[in-house]
Amino acid sequence: MVTRRNILKTTLGAALPAISCSDPTPANSRVVIARDAKPNLAGLLDRAMQSYFNCDKPVDAWRKVVQPGETVGLKVNCLAGKGASTSVAMVEAVCERLQQAGVKAGKIVVWDRLSEDLESAGFRPSRQGGRIRFLGNEVLGYESELSIQGSAGSLVAKTLTQLLDAVINLPVLKDHGIVGVTLALKNMFGAIHNPNKYHPNAGDPYVADVNAMPQIEGKLRLTICEAINAQYDGGPTYMPQWTWPHNGVLVARDPVALDTIGWQIIEQKRAQMGLKPLKEMKREPKYIATAADAAHKLGTNDLKRIERVEA
Numbered sequence: 001m002v003t004r005r006n007i008l009k010t011t012l013g014a015a016l017p018a019i020s021c022s023d024p025t026p027a028n029s030r031v032v033i034a035r036d037a038k039p040n041l042a043g044l045l046d047r048a049m050q051s052y053f054n055c056d057k058p059v060d061a062w063r064k065v066v067q068p069g070e071t072v073g074l075k076v077n078c079l080a081g082k083g084a085s086t087s088v089a090m091v092e093a094v095c096e097r098l099q100q101a102g103v104k105a106g107k108i109v110v111w112d113r114l115s116e117d118l119e120s121a122g123f124r125p126s127r128q129g130g131r132i133r134f135l136g137n138e139v140l141g142y143e144s145e146l147s148i149q150g151s152a153g154s155l156v157a158k159t160l161t162q163l164l165d166a167v168i169n170l171p172v173l174k175d176h177g178i179v180g181v182t183l184a185l186k187n188m189f190g191a192i193h194n195p196n197k198y199h200p201n202a203g204d205p206y207v208a209d210v211n212a213m214p215q216i217e218g219k220l221r222l223t224i225c226e227a228i229n230a231q232y233d234g235g236p237t238y239m240p241q242w243t244w245p246h247n248g249v250l251v252a253r254d255p256v257a258l259d260t261i262g263w264q265i266i267e268q269k270r271a272q273m274g275l276k277p278l279k280e281m282k283r284e285p286k287y288i289a290t291a292a293d294a295a296h297k298l299g300t301n302d303l304k305r306i307e308r309v310e311a
Contacts, residue, residue, distance in 0.1 A: 039228055154193055
């Protein structure tokens, strides 16, 4: 269970001198994968962030993502409960580094569609000022006017529109029984009131359209995909018989590139386990290509333009 004590138990480091860091070159969308046979999640996160931003210190990498004074939302994925949701350990690690980068605890919001989902994944919903907050969308509700983007028309959560300056997306590497995979792009369905409407045709073009809503696209800063225990079939609910220890963390600014690489990883595991490709199962996640097209421009799915880095 996440509490103020265990998230804030570490002493925040003093400000470190600025050192040279650099974002990936515009010509490529970098996806960094940090893995270890005996993974320490916080350590993997640090390795991935340092590699992605070419920094010597983790805190300097985080300073490339957020600024002191901003309210930062961590969009977790908690629908499946413990086992196939964003973990307590991941949230603790990210919260610690954000605070070291100058974001005050009261400016960090861990959020998902429902408070009961947060609770089922091991978090304790809390609205107390001055502390890290854990909010389901029902706490602040949704905007009263529809946001319309392509085929999608939805009410967007006020947590996103009225509270947050920046979003860090924290999905899990897993299969989805309707739309193929649920990674960076699909996780943002938790920001709208009617995600159940957008699953026909394996989510295409709906997932891309939702992510193209200005309220979502304009605030997304980074995606960190947890892949310690990944799931290659039976998702999005937790099915331990179809999980495997991938023992990794994926980091990218480009959610389309991350989904492209994540989809590859899942397909490779399915083939290894003798399962058919998602295309043959009528749930190929074509929405990933749609998100990359000229109408959406949310990132790239072109493997020639994706720089895949093993950290």
